[in-house]
Amino acid sequence: MKHSPSNDRRRFFLSIARGIGLSAMGALVWSAYVGEVKAAPLVLRPPGALKEEEFIKNCIKCGFCVEACPYDTLKLAKPGDNLPMGTPYFIPRTIPCYMCSDVPCVPVCPSGALSETSVSSYIQAHAKLDINKARMGLAVIDEESCIATWGIQCDACYRACPLMGQAITIEFSKNERTGKHAFLKPVVHTDVCTGCGMCEHACVTQKAAIYILPRALAMGEAGNHYIKGWDPKDEQRLESVKKEVPHELTKTKLSEKSALDSLNDESGL
Amino acid sequence: MKHYRYLFMRRFTQVAVLLLYIGANVWGWKILRGDLSASSLLGVVPLADPYAVVQIAVTGATMGMDIILGALIVTFFYGVIGGRAFCSWVCPINMITDTAAWLRRKMKLSEIQKRFYINRSLRYWILGLSLVLSAVMGVAAFELISPVSMAHRGAVFGMGMGGGALVVIFLFDLLVHENGWCGYICPLGASYALIGKFSFIRVHHDANKCTDCRDCITVCPEKEVLHMINRSSESVLMGECTNCGRCVDVCKEDALGFSIRSQLKQPKDEE
Numbered sequence: 001m002k003h004s005p006s007n008d009r010r011r012f013f014l015s016i017a018r019g020i021g022l023s024a025m026g027a028l029v030w031s032a033y034v035g036e037v038k039a040a041p042l043v044l045r046p047p048g049a050l051k052e053e054e055f056i057k058n059c060i061k062c063g064f065c066v067e068a069c070p071y072d073t074l075k076l077a078k079p080g081d082n083l084p085m086g087t088p089y090f091i092p093r094t095i096p097c098y099m100c101s102d103v104p105c106v107p108v109c110p111s112g113a114l115s116e117t118s119v120s121s122y123i124q125a126h127a128k129l130d131i132n133k134a135r136m137g138l139a140v141i142d143e144e145s146c147i148a149t150w151g152i153q154c155d156a157c158y159r160a161c162p163l164m165g166q167a168i169t170i171e172f173s174k175n176e177r178t179g180k181h182a183f184l185k186p187v188v189h190t191d192v193c194t195g196c197g198m199c200e201h202a203c204v205t206q207k208a209a210i211y212i213l214p215r216a217l218a219m220g221e222a223g224n225h226y227i228k229g230w231d232p233k234d235e236q237r238l239e240s241v242k243k244e245v246p247h248e249l250t251k252t253k254l255s256e257k258s259a260l261d262s263l264n265d266e267s268g269l
Numbered sequence: 270m271k272h273y274r275y276l277f278m279r280r281f282t283q284v285a286v287l288l289l290y291i292g293a294n295v296w297g298w299k300i301l302r303g304d305l306s307a308s309s310l311l312g313v314v315p316l317a318d319p320y321a322v323v324q325i326a327v328t329g330a331t332m333g334m335d336i337i338l339g340a341l342i343v344t345f346f347y348g349v350i351g352g353r354a355f356c357s358w359v360c361p362i363n364m365i366t367d368t369a370a371w372l373r374r375k376m377k378l379s380e381i382q383k384r385f386y387i388n389r390s391l392r393y394w395i396l397g398l399s400l401v402l403s404a405v406m407g408v409a410a411f412e413l414i415s416p417v418s419m420a421h422r423g424a425v426f427g428m429g430m431g432g433g434a435l436v437v438i439f440l441f442d443l444l445v446h447e448n449g450w451c452g453y454i455c456p457l458g459a460s461y462a463l464i465g466k467f468s469f470i471r472v473h474h475d476a477n478k479c480t481d482c483r484d485c486i487t488v489c490p491e492k493e494v495l496h497m498i499n500r501s502s503e504s505v506l507m508g509e510c511t512n513c514g515r516c517v518d519v520c521k522e523d524a525l526g527f528s529i530r531s532q533l534k535q536p537k538d539e540e
Contacts, residue, residue, distance in 0.1 A: 019390075023398045030398070034406045034413055050331075056408045057330035060321055061418065062307035063426050067294050076422060078429025085413050086306070086422055110307050110315055110335030111325070 040082060041217055043089045044195065046074055047097065047134035048106040048119040052216065058113035061086030065105035065114060071098050074105060090136075092197020092212050097136060099162045099196050103129045132163065137195030137212035138219060139168070139188045146209040149185050151175050157186050157210045160202030167192040168199060186210065190219065272521075275514025282358045290425045305359070305421045306412065307336050315339035320396075320460035324409035327400050344464055352465035356451060356458045357490075357513030361420045365435055366451050369442035370490060379447055387446060387453045389493065389509070396456035416450075417457050448490045451511075458511075466508030469530045472516060476502045478524035485516035485525060504528065 038056060046065050049055045065088050066074045073095045077083035090097060106114045106129070121130035139157075148154045161168045168186050175181040186199075188210075197212045228234040290308070292298035302309045307317040317339030326332060347355060357363055373379060395411075402410035412418060416438055419431035438450045451458055474497050481499040489495050494510040497503050517525045 019394050022391075023394055026395070026398055027402060030410065030414070031402055031406060034402065034408060034410050037413060038406065038408050053407065054330070057328040058325065058332065060307045060317065060325060060336055060409075061412060061422065062303040063294065063422065064303055064307070064309070066426060067302060076426045078423070078427050078431060079419055079434065080430030084408065086418055110303075110309070110317070110333050110339065112331050112333030112336075 037082065037084050040084060041214065043077075043083050043087075044092065044137050044197070044212055044214060046088050046090070046105050046114055047103060047131060047136055047194075048109075048114040048116065049136070050113060050115055050118075052214065055113050056084050056087060058111050059087050060111040060113075062110060063088070064108040064110060068104040068108045070100065070104065071095055073097050090197070092137075092200045093208055094201075096197035096201040097134075097194075098198070099131045099134075099194070101129075101131060103131050103134075132194060134194045134196070135215055137197070138190060138215045139193050139195065139197075139199050139210050140213050140218050141186060141188060141210045143185075143209075145205055145207070146186070147205060149183060151177065151181060151183055153184065154204060155184060155186070156202045156204050157199035160198045162196060162198060163192055163194070167194065272518050275518050279358050279513060280364070283361065283364060286359055287361055287421070287424055290421070294425050304418070304425050306418060307339055314342065316343055318457070319344045319464060320457050321409060321412055323460075324399060324403040324412060327404040328407050328409065329404075347461060347465045348468060350468055350470060352468035352470055352512045353458070353461045353508060353510060354465070354470075354512045355461045356455075357511035360417055360458075361424065362417050362435075362438065362450065362455075365420070365439050366442045366448065366490075369439050370448055372443055373447055374487065378444070385446070387449070389453060391453050392456055392459035395454060396459045399456055411456055415457065417455070452490055452509075462508040464508075465512075470512060471528060471530050472505040472510060472512065472514070473526055473528040474498060474502060474505065475524045475526075476500060478522045480522055480524075482521070484519040484521070488515045488519050490515075504530070 041052075043052075045052070045055055046069075050058060061076065063076050063086075066076055073090045074088045075090065077085055077087050077089055079085055083089060103119055106116055106119055116129070117127070118135075119129060119131060119133045120127040121133060122128075143149045146154075155170060158164060158168045158170055166189065168188055171183075171185045171187050173183045173185065175183055195212050195215065200208045200211045203210050224237060227238055286301070289298065289301035290304060293300070293302040299312050300310070302312070303316075305318060306321050307315070310316055315335040315338050317336040319340040322332075322336050322340035325336070347353070351358075399411040416431075416434040419428075419434050423429065423431040442449050442451075446453065474495075476497070476499055479499045483498070485498060486492055486495055490513065491507075491509045491511065494505050494507040495516065497505075512527075514527065517527060
């Protein structure tokens with residue numbers, strides 16, 4: 001009885017079912033942890049990193065970029081850092097990215113998580129590494145704690161910026177409180193800022209008043225409903241809009257005729 | 270001394286590999302750069318952990334050529350030559366689990382402790398589960414929790430809280446289950462067992478010389494693979510054998526030795 005084929009079959013299916021049951025339980029715990037560390041939104045990645053979602057798919061956690069970094073800027077996330085374990089990141093307040101012109105950290109990446117093309121400029125189809133193309137994050141200023149906006153003279157971030165006068169400019173305005181001084185406020189330009197963090201590193205306040213956030217977190221998006229009609233380049237976005245939303249209008253009983261026709265319709269008069 | 274030959278060789282390899290990686294990060298050596306997930310040998314040959322690369326592949330990542338090539342090279346090496354040798358000759362966890370197993374034997378814990386049953390195939394379920402989770406979560410799932418990576422990357426790039434995981438593995442192997450981590454749970458070892466199933470280097474048993482002292486079974490971390498001891502002269506063909514050579518070391522009668530798969534059919538009758 002014990003070794004009848006039907007019992008063997010039952011035992012086989014039962015062992016499969018038990019495996020699946022245990023796996024499901026394991027998956028519950030495991031996926032909860034993975035989901036939690038994956039959702040670390042405040043992490044800053046090396047230059048040339050793909051978008052965060054693609055980056056953590058690709059990164060094999062070998063540390064080549066960390067070894068290539070001459071300033072020890074890049075670190076691999078350790079257990080306990082509450083970041084995806086083994087992935088490279090940096091904390092600009094401690095050590096910022098010093099923007100090496102030869103970008104040593106990117107070409108060594110074996111997994112494609114750091115993309116050489118995203119940090120290259122093209123001169124007549126000839127690619128040349130260009131660290132200024134990096135978009136590691138975006139400098140954001142908390143005006144409340146920035147002493148320059150109080151009226152105290154400070155241009156530490158402006159001077160520290162490797163793209164001085166482009167990524168951060170100084171805006172002058174009159175100090176109405178004293179009537180005879182000026183405010184010299186730093187302003188970050190989103191299209192130039194690389195997120196290297198030298199401003200955050202240089203900031204003189206106790207906790208940096210200018211700091212780097214991941215671009216996905218720091219930036220909004222106007223969407224295709226709003227176009228700068230005076231900017232021919234921005235107006236090109238309209239073309240893609242047409243492809244996305246085909247021009248099909250909903251017809252109801254009221255809108256069978258066009259609005260113009262309805263207004264010009266004299267038959268009811 | 271003869272009875273510790275492979276043990277010494279393994280410890281030497283394990284420490285040397287670890288030192289080469291640490292040297293690359295700390296002193297800029299160029300021999301072996303990276304870590305056990307992906308490395309570069311002499312700055313020319315790419316190497317990559319096949320299991321990690323498969324996890325990355327199932328997430329739908331774009332994948333760099335270097336890690337694909339590296340994974341193929343490693344798969345070829347262990348698949349054709351080494352078998353599951355990664356586990357006993359390279360993996361840094363092996364030193365921890367070997368120590369736990371040795372202490373367990375010295376303290377005779379297996380004799381006083383009632384054994385509870387874990388299925389040896391648990392690791393293959395975990396392996397499968399890790400691939401499913403990688404695909405669903407969009408990130409290499411085991412790489413985020415791997416104590417092997419924690420130990421090795423920790424030694425090279427900074428340990429953090431990873432030391433805790435190593436203590437847990439040590440205590441688990443010492444107090445909960447003999448060879449618990451490597452023999453039942455680790456999916457990385459499972460992947461190498463699959464890769465190394467058909468490799469050429471195999472332990473061969475000569476039943477004519479065997480006195481059935483069972484020293485080999487006592488030290489073997491994967492006891493199932495030695496099912497032929499004192500029964501028949503044949504080779505250890507199961508992929509789970511890590512080619513650690515401990516059984517060869519402890520066998521006083523030379524009934525066990527390494528050989529090449531092609532010679533397997535005719536048992537050697539030397540000496």
